[in-house]
Amino acid sequence: MSNDTRTIRELRARNYDTQPLCIAYPPMGANANFELKGYFIHNLPKFHGHAGDDPNRHLSEFHMMCEGAIPNGVTEDQFKLQDFPFSLLDATKDWLFYLPQGTIRTWKAMKSAFLEKFYPDSRHNHAKKAITSPEQNPSESLYEY
Template identity: 45%
Template sequence: MTSRPKPEEVPYDPKIERTLCICLRAARQIRAEIEEMAEPRTMMDYAKPTLTEAASSIVRPAIAANNFEIKPAIIQMIQNTVQFCGMAHEDPNSHIANFLEICDTFKHNGVSDDAVRLRLFSFSLKDKAKVWLNSLPAGSIATWDEMASRFLS
């Protein structure tokens, strides 16, 4: 807790009203400049998530193939068979092995295994595990090896 300054420590200002007016005028000018720079926002604007807040921790590798598509059936298969929740009784090594088993069942020309695995991995997580993935810094995972080592640790 801060203490009040002693009277002898406060500098004496013989023109205190003038100093106050100067400070208030400067504060109003700064506030006006800030308001000019910013667009007016409504309360709804403050409640909406922005794109920067939704940045993924996974950097998805570029894909050379023009016709690459992950079929919804693959996503459903992953969600129905290899979901990892982050519970104490779940084995992360087993999860990775089962996940890779599904990912290795299909190949696309011009698409690396890393690209497929990184795109699909988030679908294999839910609950605590999904929260963990979303809590990582944006763009912090660029390869499958990074993802696997981070997940296992």
């Protein structure tokens, strides 16, 4: 029997020092060497995952920020996968940490997983139905409708 004196809660807790992330970063070329600058990370758009937050807009703003900043010798996948976790806050960052190890290998896979979680098809279909089939509420006059 082991002399481990940790509690069950401590044993069950994830160790983020040794826990690999869900992102399997593409290998860098020999001449690709870049550092994420603090001012760039600070200026990235932030996504909290609140009810009114638009994940499509977040991805568009993130793309605009990154587009002109990709260093020579670094691919879009490498750069955006390195930066994207810094644009997530609160529950969205928790979501990223709890994805299975190595599930994200490309920027396209990251976008798909992000939109699947924060803008599922059901939300899209509901919005589409609301636009194409408006309904008058019982308390609404015809003029208000």
